[in-house]
Every structure is written in structure tokens, then in C-alpha cells.
Amino acid sequence: MIASSPMGIPRPQVKSLDDILPREPLLMMGAGPVPIPECVAKANSVVINHLGSVMAQVIHQVKAMARYVFQTESKWVLGVAGPASAAMEMAVSNLLEPGEKILCINNGFFSHRMAEMATRIGADVHELHVPVLEAADPELVRKAIEKVRPKVLSLVQGETSNTVFNHTLETIAKIAKSYDCLVMVDAVCTLSTMPLKMDEWQIDVVITGGQKGLSSIPGVSLLAFSNDAWTKVKSRTKPVVQWCFDAQLAENFWHKDGYHYTAPVSGIMALHEALKLVCDETLEQRFARHLRCSKALQAGIEGMGLELFIPSSSRLNSVVGINIPEGLTAGGICRHISDAYRVEIAGSFGQPIVRIGQMGEQCREHNLFRTLHAFGSTMRDLNVRVDQPNGMAEMESYLQSVPRTLYHVA
Numbered sequence: 515m516i517a518s519s520p521m522g523i524p525r526p527q528v529k530s531l532d533d534i535l536p537r538e539p540l541l542m543m544g545a546g547p548v549p550i551p552e553c554v555a556k557a558n559s560v561v562i563n564h565l566g567s568v569m570a571q572v573i574h575q576v577k578a579m580a581r582y583v584f585q586t587e588s589k590w591v592l593g594v595a596g597p598a599s600a601a602m603e604m605a606v607s608n609l610l611e612p613g614e615k616i617l618c619i620n621n622g623f624f625s626h627r628m629a630e631m632a633t634r635i636g637a638d639v640h641e642l643h644v645p646v647l648e649a650a651d652p653e654l655v656r657k658a659i660e661k662v663r664p665k666v667l668s669l670v671q672g673e674t675s676n677t678v679f680n681h682t683l684e685t686i687a688k689i690a691k692s693y694d695c696l697v698m699v700d701a702v703c704t705l706s707t708m709p710l711k712m713d714e715w716q717i718d719v720v721i722t723g724g725q726k727g728l729s730s731i732p733g734v735s736l737l738a739f740s741n742d743a744w745t746k747v748k749s750r751t752k753p754v755v756q757w758c759f760d761a762q763l764a765e766n767f768w769h770k771d772g773y774h775y776t777a778p779v780s781g782i783m784a785l786h787e788a789l790k791l792v793c794d795e796t797l798e799q800r801f802a803r804h805l806r807c808s809k810a811l812q813a814g815i816e817g818m819g820l821e822l823f824i825p826s827s828s829r830l831n832s833v834v835g836i837n838i839p840e841g842l843t844a845g846g847i848c849r850h851i852s853d854a855y856r857v858e859i860a861g862s863f864g865q866p867i868v869r870i871g872q873m874g875e876q877c878r879e880h881n882l883f884r885t886l887h888a889f890g891s892t893m894r895d896l897n898v899r900v901d902q903p904n905g906m907a908e909m910e911s912y913l914q915s916v917p918r919t920l921y922h923v924a
Contacts, residue, residue, distance in 0.1 A: 540852060542876070543885045544860035545674050545833050546703065547725035547732050549875040550784070551791060557783040558731055564777040572786055573768060579789035580736055583705060583728075583797070584720050586712040590739040592761060592768045593785070595778040598702040598723030601735035603631050604759040605698050605719045608747045609666050612636030617664040617695075619650050619686070623675035623863040624700060628668040635755060640664065646676055646865070649828040652685045659693050670700040671710060675863040677824050677835035684715040691716040696743055702726060703832045706792050707804045707873050718743040724781070727804075727832065729874030730788035734781030805831060807877035810912040811870065814886045817908030818893070818900040823867045835867040839898045844868050847892060854895065855888035879913060 542549050550558075562568055577591040584591070594601045606628055610616055615638045618629040632639045642658045644650050650669060659667065667690040672679050680686070687697045698719040701710055705720070706727040712720050718740040724730035739747065739761070747761050754760040758775060766772040792800060808831035812822060815836055823835035838844060844861030847868050851857050860869040870885060886909055890902035 536856070538856050540856050540858045541881060541884060542858050543870055543881065544858050545726075545869050545871050546723070546873065548729055548871060548873050549881075550729050550731060550788070551875060553787045553791070554730055554784045557787040558780050560783045561779050564779045565771070565773060569777070569779065569782075570771045572782060573771075576782060576786050576789060577768070579786075579793050580738065583789060583792055584712045584736075584738045585710065585714065585797075586720075586738050586740070588713070588738060588740050588744070589769070590741070590744045592737055592739070592764050593777075593782065594735045594737065594759070594764075595733070595775070595781070596735060597725075597732060598700075598721060598735045599627065600759070601721045601723070601737040602628060602700060603756065604761060604764070605721055605737055605739075606631040606637075606668075607635050607754050607756055607759050608750075608761040609696060609698065609719065609743060610635060610637040611750060611752055613638055614666070615640065615662055615664040616666040616668060617642060617658055617662045619655060619667070619669035619680070620644060621650065621670055621673040621676070621678050621680065622646070623673070624702070625668070625670045625673055628698070628700065632668075644678075647678070647824055647828065649678060649680045649682050650686060652682050652689055655686050656689050659690060659695060663693070664695055666696045666698055668698040668700070670702075671708075672701075672704040672830040672832050674703045674830075674833050674869075676865045677830045677833050677867070677869060678828055679824075679830040681828065684711075687715045687717050696746060703830070703873060706797065706800055707832045707877075708801055709797075712738060712740070724785050724788065726871075727873045728785070728788045728792065731781055731784045734778050734785050736785070804872060804877050806913070806916045807879070807882055808832070808834060808872040809916075810909045811872060811882055811886065813912040814882075814905045814909030815889075816905075818890055818902055818905030820893070820900060820905075823865065832871070832873050834870045834872060835862070835865070836870070838866050838868060839893070839896075842896055842898065846896070850895060851888050851892040855884075855891060857885055857888040859885075859889070882909060882913075 580591045616632045618641045620641045620643045640662045690697045696718040705722040721737045723735045725732040767774040821837040893900045
């Protein structure tokens with residue numbers, strides 16, 4: 515006789531992952547995560563001692579490559595075991611103490627998140643709200659700085675939620691620095707997809723995640739502090755409330771080969787390989803590839819007769835927003851393109867759009883053609899009149915007009 519289990523909670527009956535995951539993988543063309551290269555996936559299976567000499571060598575190279583991608587000579591590069599929001603929380607909680615003023619340039623959902631985080635640590639939070647279809651106006655920012663006199667200014671380079679591009683970032687950063695304000699930038703969807711020059715533009719903190727432009731895995735993120743920002747971190751009068759996000763404790767692992775918490779070893783290995791691919795391709799060539807592919811996709815969407823959400827002057831290339839045709843919903847479109855064509859795109863956060871990503875491995879011609887064909891077919895299946903052949907032809911025409919030889923495929 516088999517004895518009954520002494521445990522009061524019954525053992526659950528669960529499916530294996532093989533029974534849960536789709537038999538044919540989805541092509542990830544939403545706002546992230548993005549497809550990852552084979553070498554990144556392979557690196558993500560590696561586990562080693564997180565405090566050994568091998569790991570120290572990997573961390574040294576991750577920081578060196580990250581400085582190139584961030585375009586900074588600052589040594590203060592750190593990683594975070596968590597999403598880009600965790601890196602954002604580290605930046606906010608280390609730069610600000612209770613009662614200190616921050617001015618948040620609010621372009622949408624993610625730029626407002628920095629204001630939410632600052633509120634939770636007791637900062638004196640002020641927001642400058644920017645109309646949905648526009649980039650931040652440097653002169654309005656200047657006026658807000660003069661009124662608020664913040665210690666920190668936060669803004670996004672690209673607002674992933676509504677696909678707005680703050681092309682005025684360099685000007686705004688330099689204005690803020692002229693008022694002795696530390697500048698914190700969310701570059702989660704833009705780092706390595708378009709120019710961002712941390713030192714030259716006088717930015718003090720840049721935040722990014724692994725799962726977008728870098729084409730690494732979700733859950734391991736990076737940020738870099740300028741020397742000015744690090745001085746502020748080291749001169750705090752009160753310790754950071756969040757122990758895991760204390761940059762001075764993180765320094766022990768990222769700069770002294772010591773212990774903070776058990777590092778996400780496999781994720782750091784994946785990030786190493788993703789950064790190496792960026793360095794091998796070079797930033798200039800990577801920027802050209804992203805711009806070429808995104809512009810081609812935009813031409814194809816408009817060629818079908820559909821409308822892009824943001825005017826070209828303030829449009830983000832990393833994530834393309836498309837107006838939802840009357841009578842449809844984002845959920846309905848996303849479900850259909852996934853179920854029928856095995857392509858995944860994204861809805862939005864409060865805007866009447868669907869979004870197609872153009873970050874990292876998404877920016878390959880074979881992915882463009884499959885995605886645009888699937889999107890056009892989805893529109894036709896859902897009874898929206900589109901000129902699908904013309905859209906495909908317009909995209910191909912744009913790709914042919916900008917030679918592939920402008921960039922090197924690693």
C-alpha cells in the first residue's frame with residue numbers, strides 16, 4: 515500500500531512547456547522583447563561562478579562595450595538584475611533624496627513612470643506634459659526649469675508607448691546642464707538603434723534594457739552614470755531605501771569584483787554577446803540599418819493606404835505606431851495576426867494604435883516582408899480595404915533606393 519502524502523496541499527497537475535508553447539514560434543515584431551541571435555541564446559545557457567575570475571573578465575568587457583554603446587568615457591557603468599524599469603528605479607532612487615526636486619518631461623506612459631518612481635521615494639515631483647503627437651519643446655522646458663529649479667530632469671529619447679521621438683534631446687540636455695541640473699534619459703527602445711552621445715550631449719544617466727535594440731534577453735539591464743551623477747550618488751546624506759538598487763552596493767560587484775547579490779550570470783553572458791554584435795557591426799552601420807528598415811516599413815504601411823500615428827517630424831523609428839482602422843481594436847488585430855500568420859505585434863497604452871517594432875534583429879529585410887505581408891493580410895481578413903500589393907512594392911522600392919552596402923551585416 516502506498517502511503518498517503520503528509521502534505522496538506524495537493525500536488526498540482528501541470529503541462530510541460532512543450533504543451534504550452536506554440537509549435538511554430540511567433541516572429542516577435544512588437545515593442546519588445548525582440549528576436550535574439552543564436553549566439554545570444556547560446557550564451558544564455560551558460561552558468562559559472564558569479565564571483566570568479568572568469569566572471570570578472572566578462573564584466574570588464576561588458577562595461578567596455580557598454581561605454582562604446584552609451585558613447586561615454588565614464589567608468590560608472592552598472593548592470594541590474596531586472597527589467598529596464600529596475601535600471602530606471604536605480605537611477606531615480608540614487609540621484610534623488612526625499613524633498614529634492616525633479617522635473618519630468620512627460621511624453622506618455624513610460625516617461626511618466628519616472629515621475630511615479632520619484633514620488634514613491636518622497637521627491638518633490640513636477641511634470642511638464644507634452645501633447646501626444648509632439649516632441650518636447652526646448653524653450654518650454656527652459657521655462658519650466660527656471661520655474662521649478664530642479665536637481666534632476668528626466669525625459670525619454672523615444673516614448674515607446676505612443677511612438678514619439680524627442681529629437682530635441684541634445685538641446686534639452688544642454689539647456690538643463692546650464693542650470694546645474696542632472697539629466698536622466700530613458701533610452702530603453704533607442705539605444706543602439708539611433709544616435710545617443712552621452713558625453714557630448716551632456717547627459718548624466720542613460721538607462722536601457724537588454725530586450726530591445728540590443729537584442730538580448732529580458733531581465734538584465736544597464737545604466738551609466740556621468741562623473742557628476744556619481745558624485746551625487748556618493749554624497750547622499752541618507753542611504754537608498756531599496757537595498758538591491760543601491761548603486762554604491764552595486765559598485766562592489768560591477769567595479770570591485772565583490773559581492774552584492776547573486777548576479778544573473780546567464781543573462782550577463784547573453785548581454786555580453788549582444789553587445790559584442792553591436793560593436794562588431796559598429797554603431798554607425800547599425801544606425802543606418804535601423805533607419806533604412808524602419809523607413810521602408812513606414813513606406814509600405816502608407817503604401818497600403820493606412821495612416822501612421824505620429825507626424826514625421828516627431829516620429830520614432832524604433833517603434834512604428836499605426837492608426838487602427840475604424841471598427842477594429844488593437845486586441846483583435848494582434849490576436850488575428852498572431853493566430854493566422856504567427857507574427858506578433860503590439861497594442862498600446864491608451865492610444866488608438868498598434869505598434870510594430872524596429873529594434874535589433876527585427877530590422878532584417880526577411881522580417882520586414884513577412885511582417886508587412888501578415889499585417890496587410892490581417893487587414894484584408896478583417897474587412898479593411900488596403901492595397902496590399904502596392905504596400906509591398908513601396909517597401910521594396912524604398913529598400914532598393916537605399917543600398918544595402920551602407921551597412922555591414924555581422
